[in-house]
Amino acid sequence: AEPLLEIRDLVVEFAGDEGAVRAVDGVAYSVRPGEILGVVGESGSGKSVTAMSVLGLIRRPGRIVGGEIRLRGRDLLGLTHRQMREIRGNQVAMIFQDPMTALNPVMTVGAQIIEALRLHDRKMSRAAARERAVELLTSVGVPQPEVRVGQYPHEFSGGMRQRAMIAIAIANRPQLLIADEPTTALDVTVQAQVLDLLRDARDTTGAATVIITHDLGVVAELADSVVVMYAGRVVEQAAVSELFAAPRHPYTLGLLAGVPTSEDEDEDDDDLASIPGTPPDMAHPPAGCAFHPRCPIARDRCRTERPPLAQAAPGHRSACHYADELVGATARDLFATV
Numbered sequence: 001a002e003p004l005l006e007i008r009d010l011v012v013e014f015a016g017d018e019g020a021v022r023a024v025d026g027v028a029y030s031v032r033p034g035e036i037l038g039v040v041g042e043s044g045s046g047k048s049v050t051a052m053s054v055l056g057l058i059r060r061p062g063r064i065v066g067g068e069i070r071l072r073g074r075d076l077l078g079l080t081h082r083q084m085r086e087i088r089g090n091q092v093a094m095i096f097q098d099p100m101t102a103l104n105p106v107m108t109v110g111a112q113i114i115e116a117l118r119l120h121d122r123k124m125s126r127a128a129a130r131e132r133a134v135e136l137l138t139s140v141g142v143p144q145p146e147v148r149v150g151q152y153p154h155e156f157s158g159g160m161r162q163r164a165m166i167a168i169a170i171a172n173r174p175q176l177l178i179a180d181e182p183t184t185a186l187d188v189t190v191q192a193q194v195l196d197l198l199r200d201a202r203d204t205t206g207a208a209t210v211i212i213t214h215d216l217g218v219v220a221e222l223a224d225s226v227v228v229m230y231a232g233r234v235v236e237q238a239a240v241s242e243l244f245a246a247p248r249h250p251y252t253l254g255l256l257a258g259v260p261t262s263e264d265e266d267e268d269d270d271d272l273a274s275i276p277g278t279p280p281d282m283a284h285p286p287a288g289c290a291f292h293p294r295c296p297i298a299r300d301r302c303r304t305e306r307p308p309l310a311q312a313a314p315g316h317r318s319a320c321h322y323a324d325e326l327v328g329a330t331a332r333d334l335f336a337t338v
């Protein structure tokens with residue numbers, strides 16, 4: 001199918017004291033209708049800034065300085081604020097990590113769903129909207145929806161608030177759903193329920209879904225394909241099964257080393273292997289491959305020459321000069337000795 005969302009060569013900069021900081025540097029990815037794309041990276045990798053760009057929510061000192069974002073072929077970067085607001089209410093919806101920042105604390109949950117519905121369909125009666133709000137709360141598994149519809153966000157638990165936000169997000173059957181760390185603030189059991197809910201939302205609405213996370217476990221659970229970001233760039237992209245079976249970027253291998261496996265005896269073990277070093281200071285990104293200061297197989301060339309995102313296997317791209325050497329490598333091979 002044709003991509004629903006297509007991002008090409010996106011560049012986003014933030015003005016700072018020492019000049020512009022490039023938070024997103026040439027990002028490209030696309031999502032087809034009904035596909036769930038996981039976008040993975042540490043904080044500061046540019047994954048959220050890319051999503052905010054799609055939503056038209058980049059504000060000063062941030063600025064989109066290059067690239068294209070197309071929704072069903074329509075160029076979103078050329079739209080006015082007003083046109084973009086309309087798209088946000090109808091075709092594209094967002095689910096945030098913290099529902100308290102997204103929900104209005106002084107409006108009942110029901111009133112917020114009704115507002116979303118009537119913004120989309122001005123002819124919908126209040127009664128019909130209320131009925132639909134109850135239906136939506138039911139569909140996201142909120143118990144006693146007839147009572148809950150009249151309650152305020154603070155009367156909901158964290159998990160219930162996340163369900164309410166999903167209800168608002170899917171109220172107008174958006175074509176594209178963007179969820180930024182939707183389960184990070186939740187405990188493990190509720191996390192699994194919310195992921196199920198996002199999968200149901202995709203199944204019932206056919207929406208393309210972008211799920212932004214630092215957690216490869218979430219990607220394994222939910223996504224069809226995955227984009228791995230580092231220092232404002234895409235470093236690897238593949239189908240989820242392919243990425244987990246045959247990763248072709250050292251950073252991805254490092255992330256995989258941090259994912260608990262059935263071999264880890266103690267589930268509470270925080271000492272799982274993780275990538276040594278820290279994410280780069282984006283005001284002074286490393287030359288060449290931005291991952292080189294942390295990469296166990298970096299060579300001289302990596303310090304000067306930036307690797308392009310190139311095909312590593314069919315449908316699989318990696319931005320590493322030595323991607324071919326990683327065939328058959330495991331995270332433990334690569335990171336055990338560092």
Ligand code: SF4
Binds near residue numbers: 251291292296297320
């Ligand atoms: Fe490591 Fe070099 Fe590949 Fe970058 S290009 S990930 S530094 S081997």
Ligand code: MG
Binds near residue numbers: 043048180
């Ligand atoms: Mg973020």
